[in-house]
Amino acid sequence: MSAADKMSEAERVLRICSACMYCDGLCPVFPVIDGKHSFSLSDVSYLSNLCHNCQGCWHDCQYAPPHPFAVNLPATFAELRQRSYADHLWPPALGRVFRASSLAVPATVALALLITFGLVLDTDSSALLTAHAGEGAFYRVLPWPAMAGLAGGTFAWAVIAVTLATLRYWHTIAPQVTVREIVRALPAALSDIITLRHLGGGGPGCHDHDERTSQRRRILHHLTAGGFVLNGLSTIAASAYHHLLGVVAPSPVASLSVMLGLVGGVTMTVGAVGLLALEARSDREPSDRGETRLNVAFLILLALVGASGLAVLGFRSTPAMGLLLTTHLGLVFGLFAALPFSKALHAPFRAAALLRVAIDSRRRTLARAPEASGDTP
Amino acid sequence: MTVIGGGIAGLCAAIAARRGGAAVRLLEAAPQPLRGGNTRHGRNFRLTHETPLEHVPDRYTADELRAELRSVTGDGTDQVLTELLIERAHSIAGWLIEHGVHLQPPGTGVMPYSRRTAFPLGGGKAMINALYATADRLGIAISYDSEARSLLRAEDEGWTISVRSAGADDSIRTRSVVVCAGGPGADPAWLSDNFGSAAEGWMVRGTPYSDGRLLDLLIAAGGCAIGDPTTCHAVPVDARGPQFDGGIVTRITSIPLGLVVDRSGARIDVAGAGSQPTHYAKWGPKIAICPGQIAYLLLDAAGLARAAPSALAPVTAPNLGELAAALQIDPTGLLQSIEDFNAAPVNAARPIAVPPFAAYPMRPGLTFVHYGIKVDATMRVVQADGHRHDDLFAAGMIMAANVLRRGYLAGLGITLSAVFGQIAGEEAARHVRG
Ligand SMILES: Cc1cc2nc3c(=O)[nH]c(=O)nc-3n(C[C@H](O)[C@H](O)[C@H](O)COP(=O)(O)OP(=O)(O)OC[C@H]3O[C@@H](n4cnc5c(N)ncnc54)[C@H](O)[C@@H]3O)c2cc1C
Ligand code: SF4
Numbered sequence: 001m002s003a004a005d006k007m008s009e010a011e012r013v014l015r016i017c018s019a020c021m022y023c024d025g026l027c028p029v030f031p032v033i034d035g036k037h038s039f040s041l042s043d044v045s046y047l048s049n050l051c052h053n054c055q056g057c058w059h060d061c062q063y064a065p066p067h068p069f070a071v072n073l074p075a076t077f078a079e080l081r082q083r084s085y086a087d088h089l090w091p092p093a094l095g096r097v098f099r100a101s102s103l104a105v106p107a108t109v110a111l112a113l114l115i116t117f118g119l120v121l122d123t124d125s126s127a128l129l130t131a132h133a134g135e136g137a138f139y140r141v142l143p144w145p146a147m148a149g150l151a152g153g154t155f156a157w158a159v160i161a162v163t164l165a166t167l168r169y170w171h172t173i174a175p176q177v178t179v180r181e182i183v184r185a186l187p188a189a190l191s192d193i194i195t196l197r198h199l200g201g202g203g204p205g206c207h208d209h210d211e212r213t214s215q216r217r218r219i220l221h222h223l224t225a226g227g228f229v230l231n232g233l234s235t236i237a238a239s240a241y242h243h244l245l246g247v248v249a250p251s252p253v254a255s256l257s258v259m260l261g262l263v264g265g266v267t268m269t270v271g272a273v274g275l276l277a278l279e280a281r282s283d284r285e286p287s288d289r290g291e292t293r294l295n296v297a298f299l300i301l302l303a304l305v306g307a308s309g310l311a312v313l314g315f316r317s318t319p320a321m322g323l324l325l326t327t328h329l330g331l332v333f334g335l336f337a338a339l340p341f342s343k344a345l346h347a348p349f350r351a352a353a354l355l356r357v358a359i360d361s362r363r364r365t366l367a368r369a370p371e372a373s374g375d376t377p
Numbered sequence: 378m379t380v381i382g383g384g385i386a387g388l389c390a391a392i393a394a395r396r397g398g399a400a401v402r403l404l405e406a407a408p409q410p411l412r413g414g415n416t417r418h419g420r421n422f423r424l425t426h427e428t429p430l431e432h433v434p435d436r437y438t439a440d441e442l443r444a445e446l447r448s449v450t451g452d453g454t455d456q457v458l459t460e461l462l463i464e465r466a467h468s469i470a471g472w473l474i475e476h477g478v479h480l481q482p483p484g485t486g487v488m489p490y491s492r493r494t495a496f497p498l499g500g501g502k503a504m505i506n507a508l509y510a511t512a513d514r515l516g517i518a519i520s521y522d523s524e525a526r527s528l529l530r531a532e533d534e535g536w537t538i539s540v541r542s543a544g545a546d547d548s549i550r551t552r553s554v555v556v557c558a559g560g561p562g563a564d565p566a567w568l569s570d571n572f573g574s575a576a577e578g579w580m581v582r583g584t585p586y587s588d589g590r591l592l593d594l595l596i597a598a599g600g601c602a603i604g605d606p607t608t609c610h611a612v613p614v615d616a617r618g619p620q621f622d623g624g625i626v627t628r629i630t631s632i633p634l635g636l637v638v639d640r641s642g643a644r645i646d647v648a649g650a651g652s653q654p655t656h657y658a659k660w661g662p663k664i665a666i667c668p669g670q671i672a673y674l675l676l677d678a679a680g681l682a683r684a685a686p687s688a689l690a691p692v693t694a695p696n697l698g699e700l701a702a703a704l705q706i707d708p709t710g711l712l713q714s715i716e717d718f719n720a721a722p723v724n725a726a727r728p729i730a731v732p733p734f735a736a737y738p739m740r741p742g743l744t745f746v747h748y749g750i751k752v753d754a755t756m757r758v759v760q761a762d763g764h765r766h767d768d769l770f771a772a773g774m775i776m777a778a779n780v781l782r783r784g785y786l787a788g789l790g791i792t793l794s795a796v797f798g799q800i801a802g803e804e805a806a807r808h809v810r811g
């Protein structure tokens with residue numbers, strides 16, 4: 001479908017939904033379109049990121065195919081969501097890379113692995129397969145300046161690119177708001193973001209692969225995202241040990257950084273593998289192949305990073321440590337480098353959309369009087 | 378036992394019978410994706426409650442429901458059935474929740490709260506999906522794409538049903554039958570038999586599978602008809618929508634904001650239609666008697682801005698002449714009507730003056746007919762001679778005319794079908810268990 005066709009399909013379907021509203025309790029998309037006659041590109045950019053493809057409105061739709069109206073809102077949004085990522089990437093040229101994300105992400109990771117291995121071999125080719133122990137063991141594999149340089153460089157790139165993309169996105173979807181309004185809406189938005197309140201089809205859960213609902217997706221998503229955050233904290237803790245306390249990695253097993261990394265690594269890996277399993281079983285009709293590829297590429301990467309981190313911890317006193325550490329570091333650098341054109345964008349974009357919802361719903365006064373509608377047939 | 382029809386009545390009958398200990402088979406004429414009859418298109422259902430419930434605030438008493446029912450149906454309704462309905466309208470939400478249906482908490486989404494009705498989360502189809510899942514879990518044998526085509530009394534006891542299942546004919550012997558095939562009216566031939574040539578321009582808002590065949594079969598087998606096959610609940614719907622199953626989104630809701638003309642451009646009006654939600658039911662029959670069963674709602678840009686969206690965008694034009702051309706109606710008649718209207722707009726309408734101008738072509742959309750089969754308080758079909766078979770039941774819209782001889786209350790269709798479906802299922806199970 002061409003971009004114009006996608007837009008007119010979105011208009012057609014959203015118009016039917018806004019006349020129908022039977023799904024208004026399922027997710028925040030519906031209250032936003034209530035009463036609207038037409039939709040602009042910025043509307044669909046906003047709406048498509050409010051949808052997280054729980055597939056509730058697919059199973060519950062009285063107009064789903066083979067009905068002649070053939071409403072398939074989740075698939076429509078899935079396509080538009082990718083477009084909203086591509087349109088807002090920074091630098092804009094990344095848009096093209098993004099469209100080939102299922103190639104670009106593995107390619108970037110492979111390159112990062114190659115560079116990391118190259119540096120290790122270049123420094124001391126025996127480091128890979130010898131056992132190292134004691135303080136500074138990790139830096140005997142990859143010297144600190146290289147490790148910190150690659151980590152810092154790729155991380156800074158990720159933060160800058162993702163931040164700028166998110167700001168560009170916010171600029172598209174932001175209503176005319178005052179800073180005060182944003183601040184007031186923040187607590188509600190943050191609570192929605194952190195609790196994944198909407199990842200539940202209005203209560204019963206997501207449709208993982210058929211008309212039954214479950215909370216699996218929400219739980220696995222929490223594990224993945226929570227694990228990611230714990231791993232970040234573990235890294236911060238490790239550098240605090242290094243710079244503030246002078247404890248050079250590998251930190252003792254009982255240290256905060258190892259504990260955080262252990263718990264974070266396990267939860268992130270379990271979560272990502274679980275989400276991959278759900279992805280494998282999910283219905284294809286209300287989803288989009290492009291989005292599935294994006295999800296799969298990102299989830300595999302997260303699972304590999306988590307698993308390799310755990311392997312480093314498990315085998316750090318054996319001769320395999322060098323190899324495992326190098327692999328893990330390569331994957332981490334690759335993750336950071338690929339982040340700005342991966343499914344990771346989903347997090348800040350959705351957060352921005354939820355902030356806008358919180359602002360909107362503070363503004364929305366219930367215009368309709370009780371019992372005025374709902375009076376069917 | 379066998380239940381014919383897989384809407385809310387059939388599902389409630391099947392589940393109640395299964396829980397009552399019967400082995401149950403459910404025949405649904407539609408293929409699986411279109412299962413659930415008109416119930417798919419339902420949004421809310423009426424229930425009584427003396428105190429606030431989790432899903433319905435405030436209170437709505439049996440006395441209020443009784444009074445409201447009486448005000449729409451007038452005399453001639455079956456008092457025993459009416460009382461049964463009112464009594465059971467109390468427990469319906471709890472029963473549905475117990476069988477897997479999720480209700481929408483008031484204050485979520487955009488629906489203003491209603492103290493009279495509860496809203497299934499995700500609407501009628503979500504409710505239907507939940508009940509099918511429960512029926513399946515309870516071990517009810519469900520056959521989709523399986524239309525009952527005849528119903529014959531077996532020699533000794535029970536019934537033989539001939540079924541067309543996915544194109545092949547089959548026949549089923551069963552000890553008891555509960556007919557929940559929905560109200561009649563979705564068959565163009567049935568409609569023109571009862572409404573004459575006027576029915577040609579009609580649309581059917583619900584499922585094409587509720588075609589009146591089972592009602593005809595029951596009557597042919599001696600069942601006593603009830604109500605009037607020429608009166609119905611019809612509302613204005615978009616003439617460009619699908620012939621069947623347009624559901625709620627093709628309904629034209631904005632009549633009070635504009636002017637209605639027929640195809641000669643002459644203004645038509647319905648005295649006292651006002652802007653209450655009940656105006657729909659008055660406009661359907663009015664459009665039905667317009668030439669060609671078509672009328673046009675005209676709005677200007679300001680009216681359209683106030684109108685609620687409907688499934689299909691209106692026909693628009695920069696001036697009235699082009700609009701008349703696009704609609705193929707007489708421009709002179711149209712301009713005259715608008716001039717008269719602008720001199721004294723009615724209801725909530727304002728003059729039609731601001732371009733661009735917009736129009737919705739409208740046809741009558743049949744919701745249900747006030748006609749069906751007579752049943753007793755156990756939902757057994759009553760024969761014209763007063764006799765009844767102890768193993769033949771009917772529930773849902775197919776017998777709604779026992780209670781709804783005329784008029785309608787919002788949200789009553791689902792409640793009525795659920796309540797009588799449950800009773801039919803319980804009675805049928807009692808019968809087959811002996
Ligand atoms: C657009 C629309 C909106 C509505 N909104 C509401 C609302 O908000 N609230 C409310 O209370 N009511 C509403 N109603 C009315 C409500 O839908 C009906 O009252 C209710 O669904 C009737 O249930 P039922 O089980 O009797 O019939 P149906 O739900 O129509 O089910 C009949 C079933 O029988 C099957 N069937 C028919 N013939 C055969 C056969 N020969 N063999 C096998 N199967 C057969 C059909 O496929 C169908 O599944 C609405 C109706 C329409 C059309
Ligand atoms: S998805 Fe279907 S049922 Fe839900 S609001 Fe849209 S049209 Fe209505």
Ligand code: SF4
Nearest residue numbers: 027051052054055057
């Ligand atoms: S798939 Fe779920 S999240 Fe997306 S629009 Fe439908 S109900 Fe909302």
